[in-house]
Amino acid sequence: MSSAPRDALQFPASDRGFLEAHLPPQDGSAPQSDLPFTTLTFATSLDSSLALSPGARTVLSGPQSKAMTHYLRSRHDGIIIGVGTAVADDPGLNSRISGVGGYGKEGLDGQPRPVVIDPTARWEFSDDSKLFQLCREGRGLAPWIITAVENPNAEKQALLERLHTGGHQVDWPDLLVTLKSNGLESVMIEGGGQIIKSLLSPLSMSLLDSVIITIAPTWLGEGGVVVSPARRFDESGNAISAARLKNVKWYPFGEDVVLCGQIKLSG
């Protein structure tokens, strides 16, 4: 066993139990599907903001819920973010839980595959980008980038055309099926605001198996990156809620509260 890097996080077994019902099953009991087990997870303020402004990396999670997020990362095969998040945060997107590959264990076992949705290839990554540093240091997997490149080969072009349904909107079912067929049995989607809004649309929300949200006891104030799905209306034109959770459980976690549930699809 190699020694754990200094940024290794502890997430004790006593804290793991409550999450189990909300995570991809480990015992092979997942139903047969072309889709991966998909978890939407992010941290929000009391005024539903993910960050102080679109370009600002903002700490919301306290130490325990941050460790929880890293544990969630170790329990999924992939992490999806939008290019806005990649540009704003220069994120690492690895799991820094002690005992995971690269963190006290040889190899990269338990490390999720970072997947960046970047339709116009505007993320200007370099050797210094955190994702690439971690990969070189054996502490994370190399990212996959879902993009439209200028001169793709025929196979890649066909894939991109299938995934993009017009504008820059990814076709979520196609993307998820493609990720599963490339070996990702489970994915967690971290954000940011636009990606979450798109997933919570009526056409996409049924793709979510689990929702795990950290709520931090702070208001970020006006101008934040707000999570607010598009308004929905009933047949009479009256506004109805855009999305709602069922089977809800709340867990106090340090100063934060972690909300777990599933998307309620009807009623």
Ligand SMILES: NC(=O)C1=CN([C@@H]2O[C@H](COP(=O)(O)OP(=O)(O)OC[C@H]3O[C@@H](n4cnc5c(N)ncnc54)[C@H](OP(=O)(O)O)[C@@H]3O)[C@@H](O)[C@H]2O)C=CC1
């Ligand atoms: N607190 C938390 O847990 C988290 C916070 N964040 C924060 O969120 C902020 C970033 O959020 P935001 O600015 O909304 O950016 P996003 O990460 O949501 O990325 C937005 C971009 O992704 C592309 N995109 C969005 N939706 C789709 C879609 N349906 N199909 C295809 N491409 C799509 C578009 O790229 P293009 O315009 O090029 O077409 C869009 O501009 C950052 O400040 C980050 O810190 C992020 C994750 C988690």
Ligand SMILES: Nc1nc(O)c(N)c(N[C@@H]2O[C@H](COP(=O)(O)O)[C@@H](O)[C@H]2O)n1
């Ligand atoms: N769970 C959670 N809590 C917060 O307070 C956050 N700001 C985020 N952000 C997400 O984590 C990414 C950064 O990850 P690394 O620490 O660099 O690995 C960031 O890009 C968001 O996706 N999440």
